[in-house]
Amino acid sequence: MGDKRFMKGNEAIAEAAVRGGCRFFAGYPITPQNEIPEYLSWRLPEVGGAFVQGESEVASINMVYGAAAMGTRALTSSSGPGISLKAEGISYLAAAALPAVIVNISRGGPGLGSIQPAQSDYLQATKALGHGGFHAMVLAPNSAQEAADLVYDAWEYAERDRNPVLVLMDGCLGNIMEEVELPPMKELHDEDLPEWSLTRRNGRDWQGNITPIYTELILEGLNAMAGEMYKAWEEDDVKVEEFMLDDAEYVVVAYGIASRVSKEAILKLREEGVKIGMIRPITLFPFPKKSIRNLDFTKVKGIFDIEMTVPAQMREDIELQVMDRCPIYEYGRSGGCLLDDDGVYDAIAEIVKGEDA
């Protein structure tokens, strides 16, 4: 029997993390993600884990760095302003080849921006999560259930790749309550700790060391290896939902909350006879390039980039696959103003019906 609960997206992330083997969390309060540290502050000690409320996001990501070096599955969460502060530490995780999971429950930006939900951190998440030209795998759920499922397995990717994984979800999905079927608790044992972890010197005759600094030839080699890893992700790890694409003349590209709202608009347009579907990236990096590149552009008349941010940030990734084979339109709300299905419907209908008229 499944373990079904009615919970907030943020709580689903926290519980799924514990069940996925997370035993360390450090973070600093910031809206709209506070349910994650609040939940883990009591939940982690129940399973023998540790929770630290850090003095800053900077300190928190470095606490995660320390715990990760010991082979412990470690988590931090924040929102845009705090993710910027963690950028240094995330870059160091990538440099030191340490697995960890970072959750961004995003809000309006730039700057302090607003505390209301927005999808304004796409570019930061996918292009430059820190200095030095590295990438993290970016997972973008669109429900509490999917958030739980993706977080539950996030350390499997992080440990396989020895690289941080980012979960990007807006504050709306973090705070809505939905039914979630929780996965079972993963049983982790000391003997499962990664070989490279700094836990056990006793009985080991080699020096354990982990460093984010290298001599230049070694660093160049590591940079090249990272490049190969990103290519492998594109082959093996793309997650995407394709919705009503078979006969589609119009295609919405949307992730996270924007995909939920867009789906309502799409269903309404379908009722009116408009042949429209959706590509929903679940991994933002690796981006589902093939889903867009391989569309039948003899049929597709237009692409709609729907995001809860203005201007749209995913557009360039879409353009690179569309290659001028059809127009790309964008619609969004921003600053903490929410997308709604009427707004998305109107934006699409104006183009679609205008063209067909």
Added chain:
Amino acid sequence: MAEYKRSQLLADSPSGYCPGCLHGLATKLIAEVIDELGQADNSLNVISVGCSALNILYWGGDFLSVAHGRAPAAATGIKRVNPERLVFAYQGDGDLAAIGLAEIMSAANRGENFTVIFANNQTYGMTGGQMAPTTLIGQKTTTTVYGRDPATTGYPLKMCELISTLEAPRFVARYALNSPKGVSDARKGIKKAFQMQLDGKGFTFIELLTNCPTNWKMTPLQTFDYMNSNTIPYFKPGVYKDTEANG
């Protein structure tokens, strides 16, 4: 008779620290104390940024190299999930008292059960001798070419004094490494701090007054004299807090 030999925690390579620099001595003291405590296999060195980062090359035991100023945060993560390991951070003055001020004060205030060893040489050695938070008033650096002026740069931070005002720390002490007695006292202080950590007592802090012949533009012996007449009168050696002292 005790055998005097090179610690297994020091890599089998010559030190590349500048001639007369006390970082090498400080590193050796730490290694020897860990050996004496039988903790070589259990120790974990959290290596910070600055000349202290050169320990990546010279430290033969387990280490984690971390971001500038963040060693107490990383050590917190390590110790919370691996409480049995002997964990210490070795940080310079720019690392600890400027960019890492929040991390050191907060870790000390939480009473994290690890040891921070603070090498205070009053300059940014690695980057070429800029003003540090501990640079003395009037001391010339590449960013205070007429000498440190408190009107625009404030005063040298006294970290032992600051940390000893907190409730949680258990042992806070400063030693000067420019004399045999200072070295001997420092060795005892480091050993006491590590033993307290092994006993689960809580946060311990050791400040070591060191030098920088290259950036002070002095001979090694001149740096020792400078320390006697300038550094030590301002940064007074001594035990600032010891919760084990009377009980």
